[in-house]
Amino acid sequence: MSSSPTPEEARQALHDVDRRREQSARAAGHSRWAWIAAGVVTAAYGVLADREPRFLSNWSSIIVVALLLIVVAGNTRRGGALLGRPVRARTAADPASMLWVALVLILFIAAATLAVALHTPHAAVWIGLAGGVLLAAAGPWWQRRVLSRAAGR
Amino acid sequence: MSTPRLDPVLLDPTRLTIVALLAGTQWAEFSFVRDAAQVSDSVLSKRISGLADGGYVEVRKGYVGKRPRTWINLSAAGRAALSAHVAALQEIATRAEQSPSTSSDGAPGPDPVVVPEAMT
Numbered sequence: 332m333s334s335s336p337t338p339e340e341a342r343q344a345l346h347d348v349d350r351r352r353e354q355s356a357r358a359a360g361h362s363r364w365a366w367i368a369a370g371v372v373t374a375a376y377g378v379l380a381d382r383e384p385r386f387l388s389n390w391s392s393i394i395v396v397a398l399l400l401i402v403v404a405g406n407t408r409r410g411g412a413l414l415g416r417p418v419r420a421r422t423a424a425d426p427a428s429m430l431w432v433a434l435v436l437i438l439f440i441a442a443a444t445l446a447v448a449l450h451t452p453h454a455a456v457w458i459g460l461a462g463g464v465l466l467a468a469a470g471p472w473w474q475r476r477v478l479s480r481a482a483g484r
Numbered sequence: 485m486s487t488p489r490l491d492p493v494l495l496d497p498t499r500l501t502i503v504a505l506l507a508g509t510q511w512a513e514f515s516f517v518r519d520a521a522q523v524s525d526s527v528l529s530k531r532i533s534g535l536a537d538g539g540y541v542e543v544r545k546g547y548v549g550k551r552p553r554t555w556i557n558l559s560a561a562g563r564a565a566l567s568a569h570v571a572a573l574q575e576i577a578t579r580a581e582q583s584p585s586t587s588s589d590g591a592p593g594p595d596p597v598v599v600p601e602a603m604t
Contacts, residue, residue, distance in 0.1 A: 334495060338580030341573040344500060348570055351504035354520055359509050408511045408555050412548040417516035418509045481508045 356478035359420035363471050370467030372398070377459010421481050428477045439465070491569040493538055498523060498531050503540060503566050506558035511544070514554035532556060540565060 336344065376394070379387050404410030411419050439462065446454040494500045501521045506512055518528045535541045540562035544555045558566070 334490075334492065336490070336495070336573070336576060338577050341576035341580075344497070345570065345573050345577060347497070347501065348504040348507075348566075348573075351501055351520070352507050355505045355507070355509045355512065355516075358516060358520070408544070408553075409546065409548050411511075412513065412553055417513035419511060421508055421510045478508060 353479070355418060356420070356475075356481070358418045359416075360471075360474045360478055361416075366470035366474070367467045369470065370463035370465075372463075373466055374459045374463030377455045377457070377462065380455035380459065381453050420478050428473070428480065432473070435465075489568055490572045491565045493535070493540065494565065494569045496531075498527065499535060500569070502528070502531055502535065502556075503558060503562055506541065506556060507563065507566060509558075511555040511557045514556060517556060535562070 376387075401414075405414050405416060406419060408419075411417070442461075443454070443458045446458060451457065494503060498521065502517060505517055505520050514528065514532075517532075518525060521528065523531075532541060532543060536543050539559060542557045542559050544557075546553055546555070
């Protein structure tokens with residue numbers, strides 16, 4: 332491009348910038364399968380809590396710590412490389428999205444607490460299934476939204 | 485109205501591509517940027533060195549297992565430069581849509597966009 336780009340060159344450059352931002356936003360996200368796997372794990376955790384409370388009382392801490400470690404490791408340079416993620420999204424770029432996540436989490440926890448308080452039969456199964464479906468279905472959408480907004484900043 | 489400032493470093497399409505790729509990410513792997521920008525290792529190395537010298541990007545080297553890796557991150561200065569550059573490009577495109585550069589009655593066209601001399 333010359334030092335004084337023409338309007339056409341400027342438009343072309345802007346188009347390229349948008350395209351590259353979208354490209355890196357797509358690469359920074361987890362695949363749909365990762366979200367579905369997270370949903371399945373959450374649902375399975377709910378079913379286990381209902382069917383095998385003894386097993387879970389022994390293993391729940393280890394399972395939760397292992398999952399947290401995977402998540403944290405995936406957000407480091409080396410961990411991301413090990414997990415096959417060559418690029419990580421820029422976080423803390425979108426406080427509005429974080430607020431929405433906090434709101435959904437609060438509503439979900441409130442609903443779960445209510446279900447337990449009302450002695451709903453198999454509450455853990457329903458809570459796990461609801462959480463799993465929410466993760467698998469809304470996760471990719473939310474991720475796309477956050478990454479697109481982060482890339483545009 | 486403030487005059488938009490094009491960044492001379494980002495007038496190079498490859499550098500602009502690299503910086504745009506890094507805009508929404510933190511610590512992208514060298515191989516990702518190379519593949520996404522569709523350039524060779526040597527071309528990317530040279531461009532990244534130039535951008536790092538200008539303070540646009542930060543570079544970290546390390547190992548994952550036994551394999552060496554290089555990660556690149558857009559610095560705050562690089563992010564600001566990209567924002568300003570994009571604003572200047574938008575200004576050029578918008579001005580062209582709003583008013584032709586030379587009118588039929590000989591009236592002057594819009595103010596030119598400033599390109600600083602440094603770092604070309």
